[in-house]
Every structure is written in C-alpha cells, then in structure tokens.
Amino acid sequence: MKKKQRENAIVFSDPEKCLGCHSCELSCAVAHSGSDLHTAALQGLTLRSRTSVVAAAGVTMPVQCRQCEDAPCAFACPTGSIRQEDGMVVIREKSCVGCKVCVMVCPFGAISVKPEADTAPEGRTNRGVARKCDLCAHTGRELPACMEGCPTKAISLIDLDELRRSLVEARVAELAQSHRYLTQRKVKP
Amino acid sequence: MTMNHCNDPCAATLIPQARKEGITTVWDRHKAMQPQCGFGQLGVCCRICWKGPCRIDPFGDGPQQGVCGATADTIVARNVIRMMASGAAAHSEHGRHVALALLGIAEGKLPDYTIRDEGKLRSIAAKLGLDSTREDILAVARDVALTTLGDFQNQDHDTPCAWIASTLTGKRLEKLAALHVLPHNIDAVVTGIMARTNVGCDADPVNLILGGVKGALADFDGMCLATEISDVLFGSPSPVVTAANLGVLKEDAVNIAVHGHNPLLSDVVCDVALLMGDEARRAGAKGGINIVGVCCTGNEVMVRHGIPLAANYLSQELALITGAVDAMVVDVQCIMPSISEIGACFHTEIITTMDDTKIPGATHVNFREATAAENARQIVTLAIEAYKRRNPQRVIIPDVKQTAMVGFGTEAVVGALATLNAEDPLKPLVDNIANGNIRGIALFAGCNNPKVEQDSSFVTIARKLARNNVLLLATGCGAGAFAKHGMMTQEATLEHAGDSLKAVLTAIGTSAGVGGPLPLVLHMGSCVDNSRAVEVAVALANKLGVDLDSLPLVASAPEAMSEKAVAIGTWSVALGIPTHLGTMPQVTGSPVVTKLVTETAKELLDGYFIVELDPDRAADRLLDVIDERRKALGI
Numbered sequence: 001m002k003k004k005q006r007e008n009a010i011v012f013s014d015p016e017k018c019l020g021c022h023s024c025e026l027s028c029a030v031a032h033s034g035s036d037l038h039t040a041a042l043q044g045l046t047l048r049s050r051t052s053v054v055a056a057a058g059v060t061m062p063v064q065c066r067q068c069e070d071a072p073c074a075f076a077c078p079t080g081s082i083r084q085e086d087g088m089v090v091i092r093e094k095s096c097v098g099c100k101v102c103v104m105v106c107p108f109g110a111i112s113v114k115p116e117a118d119t120a121p122e123g124r125t126n127r128g129v130a131r132k133c134d135l136c137a138h139t140g141r142e143l144p145a146c147m148e149g150c151p152t153k154a155i156s157l158i159d160l161d162e163l164r165r166s167l168v169e170a171r172v173a174e175l176a177q178s179h180r181y182l183t184q185r186k187v188k189p
Numbered sequence: 190m191t192m193n194h195c196n197d198p199c200a201a202t203l204i205p206q207a208r209k210e211g212i213t214t215v216w217d218r219h220k221a222m223q224p225q226c227g228f229g230q231l232g233v234c235c236r237i238c239w240k241g242p243c244r245i246d247p248f249g250d251g252p253q254q255g256v257c258g259a260t261a262d263t264i265v266a267r268n269v270i271r272m273m274a275s276g277a278a279a280h281s282e283h284g285r286h287v288a289l290a291l292l293g294i295a296e297g298k299l300p301d302y303t304i305r306d307e308g309k310l311r312s313i314a315a316k317l318g319l320d321s322t323r324e325d326i327l328a329v330a331r332d333v334a335l336t337t338l339g340d341f342q343n344q345d346h347d348t349p350c351a352w353i354a355s356t357l358t359g360k361r362l363e364k365l366a367a368l369h370v371l372p373h374n375i376d377a378v379v380t381g382i383m384a385r386t387n388v389g390c391d392a393d394p395v396n397l398i399l400g401g402v403k404g405a406l407a408d409f410d411g412m413c414l415a416t417e418i419s420d421v422l423f424g425s426p427s428p429v430v431t432a433a434n435l436g437v438l439k440e441d442a443v444n445i446a447v448h449g450h451n452p453l454l455s456d457v458v459c460d461v462a463l464l465m466g467d468e469a470r471r472a473g474a475k476g477g478i479n480i481v482g483v484c485c486t487g488n489e490v491m492v493r494h495g496i497p498l499a500a501n502y503l504s505q506e507l508a509l510i511t512g513a514v515d516a517m518v519v520d521v522q523c524i525m526p527s528i529s530e531i532g533a534c535f536h537t538e539i540i541t542t543m544d545d546t547k548i549p550g551a552t553h554v555n556f557r558e559a560t561a562a563e564n565a566r567q568i569v570t571l572a573i574e575a576y577k578r579r580n581p582q583r584v585i586i587p588d589v590k591q592t593a594m595v596g597f598g599t600e601a602v603v604g605a606l607a608t609l610n611a612e613d614p615l616k617p618l619v620d621n622i623a624n625g626n627i628r629g630i631a632l633f634a635g636c637n638n639p640k641v642e643q644d645s646s647f648v649t650i651a652r653k654l655a656r657n658n659v660l661l662l663a664t665g666c667g668a669g670a671f672a673k674h675g676m677m678t679q680e681a682t683l684e685h686a687g688d689s690l691k692a693v694l695t696a697i698g699t700s701a702g703v704g705g706p707l708p709l710v711l712h713m714g715s716c717v718d719n720s721r722a723v724e725v726a727v728a729l730a731n732k733l734g735v736d737l738d739s740l741p742l743v744a745s746a747p748e749a750m751s752e753k754a755v756a757i758g759t760w761s762v763a764l765g766i767p768t769h770l771g772t773m774p775q776v777t778g779s780p781v782v783t784k785l786v787t788e789t790a791k792e793l794l795d796g797y798f799i800v801e802l803d804p805d806r807a808a809d810r811l812l813d814v815i816d817e818r819r820k821a822l823g824i
Contacts, residue, residue: 021226021228022228022244022246022251023224023226023227023228025246025251026227026228026247026248027224027227029248029249030227033248037227037230037231037777038230038231038773038777040247040248041231041247041248041777041778042777042780042783044780045248046248046249047248047249048248048249048250049248049249114250148224149224149227151224151226
C-alpha cells in the first residue's frame with residue numbers, strides 16, 4: 001500500500017497577537033535543557049532558544065524552522081546530517097561538523113551552530129552543532145513548549161491537513177447556502 | 190486542578206457551586222494565568238523607566254544588561270527591595286493610623302474610642318523611656334503617641350526609631366547599627382528605597398539589599414507600634430475559645446464579615462453590632478447580628494474578642510459564595526478586587542471604608558475615627574437592608590467549623606507561664622527548652638498562595654514539627670489555616686504533639702486554668718502581630734544572656750505571597766532567625782542576590798532564607814537548624 005503523504009507540521013505565529021515578551025524563547029530554552037527554570041537560572045546554565053522573537057516592518061513575532069518540504073538545508077548539508085524524518089526536518093547532531101552551510105541557505109535564519117553548554121573551546125573544537133526547532137519532539141511534551149509558554153496564545157502547531165479541512169469545510173458551508181438559493185431559483189449552469 | 194489547589198473542606202461544596210453559577214474564583218484565575226512569565230518569576234524584568242521594559246536573558250545570547258546597563262543582579266535587587274518598601278509602607282501606614290488615633294483619644298477628639306488596656310499603655314510608656322507613672326492616663330497616651338509618631342519624623346540618621354531600639358536585644362541593635370541598617374525614620378527609609386532604586390542610582394546588589402534590610406526593619410518598627418497600640422485601644426489578647434471556617438456563618442442572622450487588617454474600624458463595628466441586634470431581629474433575622482472575621486481583621490477581632498473566623502486569604506471569595514454574607518466590610522490590604530463582582534452575584538453589600546482602598550462596584554462608607562460609631566451604624570444598617578434581599582434558596586453554608594482556642598499574645602503567654610512560676614515566669618519555658626522537652630520554637634506566618642494547595646503546607650510542616658516537640662506559634666493567614674484545620678485545639682495537642690511537648694503544654698495549660706493542655710498551635714494574632722513572637726523571643730534571649738540568633742527558633746512562611754511577607758521574612762532574617770519560604774521568591778535570576786539571601790546573610794545577620802517547596806523536606810530542614818542551634822548552645 002502506498003504511504004499517505006502529509007506535509008510537515010509547522011509552528012505558526014500570529015503577529016496580531018504577539019506582544020514580543022520573549023516568553024516563548026525562555027520556554028524553548030528550558031524545555032530543551034532537561035532542567036527547570038529556577039534551577040537552570042541558579043546554576044547559570046547556558047541554554048539557547050530555538051525560536052527567536054523578531055521585530056520588523058511594524059510587527060513582532062517569533063521565527064523558527066518552517067520544516068520546509070523541500071528544505072535547502074538538507075540539500076546543502078555536506079555530511080548528509082539533515083533529513084526529512086518523522087514529519088519534520090531533522091538534524092542528526094552526531095554527524096554534524098558545524099560547517100554552517102545550512103545557516104547560509106536557510107531563508108528564515110532558523111539554524112544556529114553554537115555550543116549548547118558552557119564548554120570552553122579546547123583548541124580543536126568549539127563544540128558547535130547545527131540546532132533548530134524540533135517541534136519539541138524529544139522533550140516529552142505533547143505540544144511545543146513555545147506554544148504552551150505564550151501568554152496571548154499567539155503560537156499554534158499547525159497540522160496542514162486539519163487546517164485545509166477546516167478551511168474547505170468553512171467555504172463549503174458558505175457555498176451550500178448559495179446552492180440552496182440556486183436550486184430554489186431553478187438556475188442551472 | 191481547582192480542587193487540588195484547595196485543602197479547605199468548604200471548597201468541596203462551594204467551588205462546584207461557583208462553577209454552576211458561572212462565578213470564577215482565585216483558583217480559576219490562577220489556572221487561566223498559566224504559564225506565568227519566566228522573566229517575572231526570575232525577577233529579571235525591569236520596568237522602572239520608560240526606556241524599558243528590559244529583560245535579561247538568564248541563559249544565553251540574549252541581552253545581559255538592560256538599556257541603561259543594569260545587570261540581572263541589579264535588576265533583581267532593585268525589584269525585591271521595592272517589594273520590601275511596599276510591605277513596610279503597608280504595615281507602617283496601618284501603624285500610623287493607630288498611633289494618630291491614640292493621639293486623638295489623648296486630645297479628647299475621638300469619643301468613640303477609649304483606652305481599654307491602661308496597664309499596657311503604662312508598660313509601653315516605661316519601655317519607651319517615658320514617664321509611665323503620671324496620674325493622667327491621657328497624658329501618658331499623648332506622650333506615647335507623640336514618641337511613636339516620632340518614628341515617622343526623626344531626621345537624625347544616627348538615632349534609631351524608638352520602638353525598634355526599645356524592643357530588640359542590645360547585641361542585635363549593635364550588629365544592625367554596625368551594618369547601617371537600623372532605621373531612624375520609617376517614612377524616610379521607605380522613601381530612601383524608592384530613591385535609590387530610581388533609574389541611574391544604586392546599582393550594587395549588596396548595597397541595594399542592605400537598603401532593603403533597613404526597609405524591612407522599618408517594617409518591623411511599624412508592626413511593633415501598630416500591634417502594641419492596638420492592644421492599648423482594644424485590649425490585649427487573652428485565651429478565648431471560638432470557632433473557625435465557614436460554618437460560623439448563621440442562616441438566621443445578619444452575617445457581617447469584617448475583612449482586611451486594621452482594627453480601628455472592625456472593633457467599633459463589633460461594638461455597634463451588639464447594640465443593633467434588635468433592628469436585625471425586626472428585619473426578620475432571629476439570630477440577630479453575627480460578626481465573622483476574614484483575613485487579619487478577622488484575626489484581630491478573633492484574638493481580642495473571640496469573634497469567629499470565617500476565612501483566611503484564599504477563602505475570602507468562598508465566604509461570599511455561601512450566599513449568606515449580607516455585608517463584607519473591608520479596610521486595607523489583601524482584599525481581592527474580585528469580591529465586588531462576586532458580591533454583585535448575590536445580595537451581598539461590599540463596603541469599602543478607607544480613602545486609599547476603594548473597589549469599583551463596592552459601596553463606600555467614608556470611615557473617620559471622629560465619627561466611627563456613626564459610620565459603623567451606617568455599615569450595620571446597610572447589612573440589615575441587604576439581609577432583607579437575601580435569597581434563602583441560594584444559601585449554602587457548609588457544615589464545617591472547628592473549635593479554636595486563640596489569643597496568645599505575649600502577656601497571655603507570660604501570664605500562663607507565671608501560673609507555674611510567678612516570680613520568674615520565663616523559667617519554666619527556659620528549663621523545658623534546655624532539657625529538650627521543647628526542642629525548639631517555630632513561628633508560622635504569612636499568606637496563602639494559589640501556587641500551593643491552600644493551607645496544606647502549614648498543616649504538614651506543623652504536624653511534623655509538633656511530633657518532634659517543637660513549640661508552634663502562628664500569626665496571620667497561617668494562624669487562620671491552623672484554626673480552620675482544628676490545630677488550635679487541646680485535642681490537636683493530644684493527637685499530634687510529641688510526648689515531651691504534650692507534657693509541657695499540659696502542665697502550662699492545666700496550671701493556667703484552661704482545663705487541659707494549651708492548643709497545639711498558639712494563635713498570636715494578625716500578620717502585623719508577628720512582633721509579639723519577637724517580643725517573646727527577646728525576653729527569652731535576654732534571660733539567657735544571648736542574642737536572638739542563638740535561640741533554637743525558626744520561622745516559616747510556606748505560602749508567602751504579599752510584599753508584606755517579603756518585608757517580614759527579611760526582618761526575620763535580619764533578627765537572626767532562619768526563615769523558610771515555601772514559595773519561590775522572585776530573585777533566582779540573580780546568582781548574587783540568591784546567594785546573598787540564602788547563604789551570605791548567615792555571616793552578616795545570622796539569619797538566612799531557606800527555600801524549600803516540599804513541606805515534608807522543609808520540616809526536616811527546620812529541625813536540622815533547630816538542632817544545630819541547640820548544639821551551639823550546648824544543650
């Protein structure tokens with residue numbers, strides 16, 4: 001049987017609702033730390049958010065990986081570390097050498113290649129590997145942390161099939177009205 | 190989730206009722222507020238100028254300084270000491286109000302008030318170094334009032350406030366003076382905190398926190414004077430048996446809930462209500478007028494007059510959801526603005542009384558001490574009118590109340606001990622601490638906070654400490670929690686106290702004539718009355734010839750919430766008392782400030798904060814501290 005094709009889910013941010021509070025960044029950083037907010041702060045852990053709040057053209061919104069279907073980063077990666085897997089674009093950190101080609105080709109500036117922990121460069125490596133939004137896949141939560149952490153509910157996780165279905169159903173509901181009218185008037189194409 | 194956050198048995202009936210009626214409560218609003226801002230939780234959000242708001246990224250590449258250059262350490266320190274200033278302002282404003290009333294009485298301007306405890310007034314005069322023997326008691330009152338008001342007026346930075354200087358041990362005063370944290374003038378110190386935290390001023394986190402400590406000690410001064418002068422005006426607490434929780438509301442009476450903190454109004458309402466019972470009966474209320482307390486106004490009238498306590502902070506809304514409260518009369522502090530909306534869902538008249546505490550939707554009765562009785566009559570009349578509109582079908586009074594033996598002010602505690610040894614009342618207490626029958630003393634204080642299951646941490650920690658023979662004192666909403674949960678009864682002592690503590694409480698109680706042991710937890714009064722516990726501790730320390738930090742004494746605020754609690758906790762630390770917090774203080778964004786208040790404070794002030802969110806572990810840590818102090822004393 002042929003496998004059903006689905007688009008990758010995406011994190012969608014509504015600039016009309018975003019207040020620019022950076023709470024999503026904090027939630028993202030903590031979610032990927034394996035620690036909690038107060039402990040991480042007290043221990044002075046270096047944590048990096050995989051989403052960043054950006055203000056431009058009069059709006060503010062968080063920007064993160066769009067999980068592109070035809071992802072330039074995956075094509076550009078010389079070590080083959082970036083792949084389409086489990087409904088998202090996945091970076092295999094083990095084989096990443098931190099060459100930053102993915103950073104250069106990503107149109108959304110969603111990838112960073114900085115070390116996660118406070119590791120001093122030891123001469124041979126900076127310990128940087130490419131990281132980006134992983135939809136909180138391995139953090140043990142149902143919804144992305146940024147979405148849970150947003151006080152104005154500006155962030156949502158979009159399943160494209162569901163989105164399309166709801167759009168189509170809404171339009172059909174409107175068209176149904178028109179069809180009833182056409183039937184009444186016995187209008188035929 | 191909502192149910193899990195309230196350990197009060199009344200909630201099981203009333204929260205579903207609120208849901209049914211479409212009324213939201215503090216727990217619903219707390220849930221809707223989740224998740225709460227991480228920057229705010231860490232204390233790293235600065236809003237003190239309009240270049241901001243600025244937030245410091247606690248983790249990574251984000252900003253490490255505000256627009257002005259302030260670091261997380263500076264921002265956290267500024268934020269937290271502003272909380273101390275506000276706490277000090279709140280308590281001290283209450284104190285000033287009471288002191289001005291004493292002056293008014295002395296000058297014959299306030300016919301509705303009298304001096305009810307002349308002995309206390311004279312002992313205060315003696316303590317403050319005034320002539321306590323003058324025949325004219327009003328002259329003594331005037332001296333005490335003016336000296337007290339001097340604590341708001343003194344401009345000599347080297348002369349400390351009169352109340353704190355006459356209250357603490359000599360060693361403690363020396364230590365605090367050496368750190369330049371002894372307040373000379375409450376108003377000036379609060380103003381000083383606002384000034385030094387203004388944009389572009391103090392940026393040194395240690396200097397800032399020391400400024401905050403001074404503010405917290407000004408808070409202590411304000412609390413001392415507020416408590417003691419209130420005793421003069423309304424009587425010092427003595428043991429009285431009453432009841433607590435919403436079952437104290439009466440179906441057949443006009444129920445008036447007095448809520449807030451300041452006894453100047455509530456005490457007169459109690460007096461006037463006694464005279465207006467017939468009017469209530471004429472309106473159909475067979476039971477006359479039933480005054481009940483909420484929060485610390487509730488504690489004030491509870492420990493002085495045995496008025497039953499209906500609710501502590503988090504249950505104030507539940508009182509209204511019973512549909513049986515005809516008027517809720519509020520003065521200042523800890524009054525949820527939501528009560529006017531909930532009151533409007535019923536027939537309940539919400540009455541604000543103070544110029545600086547109004548709530549949209551409430552009825553305002555402009556309370557003035559000069560016309561106190563008349564204002565109280567207006568209030569009681571409004572309540573009787575509201576009673577006529579009460580819908581009996583909507584009344585749900587949970588059949589939940591506990592007996593509470595309360596009213597253990599300093600004089601009452603010493604008085605009870607004096608029945609064992611009239612010449613040296615403290616000796617039995619000292620002996621029992623020394624021989625280990627009493628392992629230590631713990632003071633429970635502070636608020637309710639919906640981040641914690643209501644009242645549960647108080648109960649958990651207290652049971653464990655009592656089992657380990659720790660003598661328990663309580664004030665404020667902590668005391669309310671214990672009263673509601675039946676821990677201020679003789680039965681609780683028999684059930685929960687360790688054997689040696691049980692024996693001591695039984696010996697004192699029997700000798701003092703309460704017909705059995707003292708209750709497991711001694712109710713010392715409202716949150717402003719925390720100074721009473723210090724008074725007892727100072728007496729003990731002086732008797733032993735040591736400073737407060739040597740005593741096996743700890744404090745705990747398992748549900749701290751208010752800025753007043755931030756101030757109280759801080760002065761407790763400054764007096765050398767290890768102080769537990771069961772909620773996370775908003776300082777963890779600064780390693781410097783966190784270390785300062787939890788570790789370095791021990792070197793500077795002997796006291797320090799113990800942050801432990803798990804109540805069981807908190808009890809263990811408090812026991813460890815008590816043992817450490819016993820060891821240092823060689824007992």
